[in-house]
Amino acid sequence: MKIALDVMGGDYAPQNPIAGVKLALESLPALTKLFLVGIPDVIEQELKRQGVSSPKLEIVPASQVVDMSDSGLDAVRKKKDSSISRAVDLVKEGTADAVVSAGHTGAAVTASLVKMRTLKNIERPAIASIMPSLTKQWLLIDAGANPDSEPPHLVQNAIMGSAFARHVLGRESPTVGLMSNGTEEEKGNALCKETSKLLRKTEGINFVGNVEGHDVWETPPDVVVCDGFTGNVILKNAEALAHAIFGMVKREIHVSWRTKIGGLLAKPAFKRVHKNTSPDEIGGMPLLGLNGITIISHGGASPLAMKNAIRQACESVKHQVNPHIEAAATAHANTLHVQA
Template structure:
């Protein structure tokens, strides 16, 4: 499997991307080649600094003289900066030179480039970002987490099918539970948008739709996929991340204020480390952009080297498990008129 890494993407690029690349080359023997896409001179210098051997036959630099900044408007800049690392890396997936695209860069740019260059799968109108969230029962994916802020009810039906295929294929969940984010569990709760989506989801075959769910269910209930539009999903995800950081900071402050608490914290270091690993976005690496005709993994803008490494892992897993053929087959079962070569794949 071959991966095109947007080595210039992210708040701490290119250092964390090269660091993540080094670890990925060490830990993932199934990766046949890793393309580092970005400004050649900058990447060469960073590789020398971190000791990445460019004579390694599994790694090479692909020159991309332009960079889409984190604060730039994604869709407009993708069209303007045709030689950006996002565009060139995405072209590699489009042309078949790479099996997966990974980036911690401009999310809007990555989504726009994927949609324009790779197009969407048959039966998919809008792609969606599936972001992992740990809960009491394992991992729940919020879908959509920011790709499509103005979704229509029918888009959520496609998200439900795609999320189910991803949970089965990559996570090994036999019968993924799918919930619809609302302001109450009762069937009649919600906005006009969620009520219409509820009706459509109830009628959709091939998904285990459990009905409306609330914010607390993200952590307390056995859910594998939670559906919402990209606006709600992105606000929800960032609020959760900010809350986790705030609680961690408050806890440290309270512990440091008392010698007995400090002693207790030292005894509980193992538990704190395990909790940090379980709740950190670094562990989950990146979020797949489901619905495009290729494997696209979007990592957190403030990714560390560990997060980049794990984003590459997610890309490899998504390719290896054939998630897109599973999605195509599932959508073809709902929309028989949509042509699909992989309709025989079991989802």
Template sequence: MRIAVDAMGGDLAPQAPVEGVLAAAKEWPDTQFKLVGKPDVLNPLLGSKPSNVTVVEAEETIEADDEPVRAVRRKTNASMVVAGRLVKEGEADAMISAGNTGALMTVGLLVLGRLKGIERPGLAPILPTVDKLGVLALDLGANMDAKPEHLLQYALMGSLYRQKVHGMAKPRVGLLNVGTEEAKGNELTKAAFDLLKEAPIHFIGNVEARDVLERNCDVLVCDGFAGNILLKGMEGAADTLFGVLKKELTSSWQSKLAAAILRPNFRRVRHMMDPKEHNGAPLLGVNGLVVKSHGSSDAVATKHAIRQARVAIGNGLIAALADEFGGK
């Protein structure tokens, strides 16, 4: 396997991507890693570079506040763009970036191109659930506006992803809505409901956001606007809850004693709900494997994104999607 990593994208770049790749290179020596970025910045961070890590030069960087299309067109030597070209030209099996989401979407569309039959690619991260199996949700931010046909394509791609990558024989597909009744929702969800119930998937109907953590479905379908609000709300709630618990459990000696006894339990809960453990959202629908890492990804999160990419490559995800939607 060959994985290109945008070493200059993300809040903690280049330190976090480099450290994440070094950890991954040690754990998976069968994988070749291509760190894309400025050699004079990256080489000092690599130290005694492992044999399965190389640096690919890219002297430009797409910043968080850059206008996506303009940046991708003008900064042709940006690390994100170069990583995309490596996949396009067959020199890498996947690319990972924690950089500008809009720019990554643009790289997917302009550099790699859409799969035949796909109108709008979608970001599909795994949302944590109490049973640790997670919910694949899409779209969670690639497209703010969607048509019913786009939600149908998300459902088909998400269902196939769960089958191919996670081994689910008959993944349950739910439509994010304000109620479970068929007549609920806006014009988009009502029209999408009619399409999904006729699709060759295991559609279980509308689902509400409050039930997602209980894994009331295996694939959650929504437009990027509602999906991104759901994602950020869940992340914010988890951060706030753990922050409050930490404050309360260190407020007195009695609390500290109780916290010491319960520390293993709290660690298991944090591990289960930590976004880092589920980092890495594939951009489904483009002609190559593109994985979006969270903008604030540290080395641990980067390594988990690499793990996601390895599993997708090993299960032939892109080829399966291409076959499903009529070939490349």
């Protein structure tokens, strides 16, 4: 599989992306080519510093870097030779199978949308994030691509999320819930109420109704649908809360010698919980609904996260979710479109 990596994207670029490349080369035999997109001198220097070398690597020049202060649209229009734009170009032209970036999310979404376009009968792509819970992993969609959505867009999210859950997570008949402030049908804002009506009429979607905050961490459905603003708040709060809780536990363990001994005995359990809740273990989030594959990692992605984002790209290519999304979207074309 051939993956294009935005080496200049992220808070710790190019160090962490290149370190992730090193891990990927060691652990992903399906990887046949990695296009390292960015400023050649910077990439070559970092490869040399970390001792990374492989015939699978190819540097693709890009003279510009997207700053976090840039808007997504400006990043595409005014920085046409940026690393994310050139990486997406490789997928658009068929040279690469997927693109991975830990850089500016808005730029990655905009570049992918402008250059790849959406699948037939999908109006907006959505970020899908695999999330943990007490009982199973579940899919949050949209996790940040579209802060302002209309009900048909959320139905599209449900269809895309169901296809991903079925073909990637292996859920035979994935359940779908709508994020709201209560499970009762009359709860929620206008967006939730109208979306709920549409989802109940959409054949092929196993809609189980509204879900609220505690549901998604205890007994979630396979797919939780929401707008990008709500989803991004959920995602970032979950990551921050997990980090804070581990910090609190670590602090309390060091209070006395008794708790220190207990902490040592419980250390294997803590490690397992940390692994199950760490975003680094997932690595990246697919931007579903595009005529191509884009994996978005978080800005502070560690080398492990970058490796797993590349793994996610390889798995997305392998599972070929896009044809299944397009078929389902076509079957519900009348429901999915926003009325002009």
